Amino acid sequence: MIPPTFTLQEAADELGVHYMTAYRYVRLGQLDASKVSGVWQVTDQAIADFRNGAAAGPVARGKRAPWAARLEDRLVEGDAQGAWSVIEAAMASGADVRSVYLDLLSPAMVQIGARWASGEFDIAVEHQATGIVMRIIGRLGPRCIRRGRSLGNVVLGAPAGESHGLPTAMLGDLLRLHGWEVTDLGPNTPTASFLHAVRHGTEVKAVGLSVTHPVHLIDAEACCRAIKKEQPDVFVVVGGSGVSGVSVSDLGADAQATSADQLHELLRAR
Structure with missing residues (x-):
């Protein structure tokens, strides 16, 4: 069976938040969503996963936020603005520039490369992700001068x-x-x-x-x-x-x- 899907507005209603709040969740990689014909779509499983994560809370989970996975998701979607939002959120949470390179950008791109090699998606996805990461590096570069x-x-x-x-x-x-x-x-x-x-x-x-x-x-x-x-x-x-x-x-x-x-x-x- 095909799992039920919601528009982003419907997902926001399900979560009891404003549309822009749900949009921010997507941009930060906290709420899994995909664009289909220009419209954001969210599965019921994604909503359930978001609720479970929110209910657990950062202390109860006892783990660092999965920034690399969130970044990977945005890169695969070709969402340059969302990818940068993930970077900003990670840095606001205490990640320094070195950590962004080693713990976010590198693991995300390695995983995307592996997924392309396995035939999961076309090389166009990997190239698009690379282009976004190069632009991110361009923004981070001035912070690397000692x-x-x-x-x-x-x-x-x-x-x-x-x-x-x-x-x-x-x-x-x-x-x-x-x-x-x-x-x-x-x-x-x-x-x-x-x-x-x-x-x-x-x-x-x-x-x-x-x-x-x-x-x-x-x-x-x-x-x-x-x-x-x-x-x-x-x-x-x-x-x-x-x-x-x-x-x-x-x-x-x-x-x-x-x-x-x-x-x-x-x-x-x-």
């Missing part, structure tokens, strides 16, 4: 053919929070452009290459070896799911990092 003396410059990017720019965008801001200056070259960057950035950058301490799929390892290796040949003192680090299980020496890199914190520690240790 005052004081710079630790040096790190050049980030993805090698030729690698189309994913979100990992380095997030990594760059997390490194900035540690006090590094970051030059993010983004996705699909030719080796010559990495070399240009290193030659003309100020106090370039390291180059970080992000690889999300093994098919791009050949280009990543060529890039690593070209940088080390021309600039042997520059620390070359690789990361991303595409380098999992691959020997760093086979790629011509100096090290592998799985997180911004690990990369920061590697750089500080040099």
Whole structure:
């Protein structure tokens, strides 16, 4: 049987709240809803779930609000305003910028990627979500600049053919929070452009290459070896799911990092 659905006004009436209050619940990801032909629709199960959550209360539940799941829901729906509302609500509840990146944005996008890979929805949904997250990062970026003396410059990017720019965008801001200056070259960057950035950058301490799929390892290796040949003192680090299980020496890199914190520690240790 198809579960009963309600318009948002009907859902508001069921919950005994004003329409705009129910709309705010949707925007914050607290009330599950979907747009069908431009109209918000809410299932009776979503209303029951909302009531159960409200009845339990944050103390009784003993858990942090599921911000990542709420954000994921808004991103899948293509709701940019709602996604930003979730971010604002999380920060108002005490989440700092670093937590937003690590505990909301990253888990939400990883889960969306997994759902696309399983065939749950079209790649268009993942691309739309990525676009929204990139705009969110653009709004959060200025909050990642740390005052004081710079630790040096790190050049980030993805090698030729690698189309994913979100990992380095997030990594760059997390490194900035540690006090590094970051030059993010983004996705699909030719080796010559990495070399240009290193030659003309100020106090370039390291180059970080992000690889999300093994098919791009050949280009990543060529890039690593070209940088080390021309600039042997520059620390070359690789990361991303595409380098999992691959020997760093086979790629011509100096090290592998799985997180911004690990990369920061590697750089500080040099």
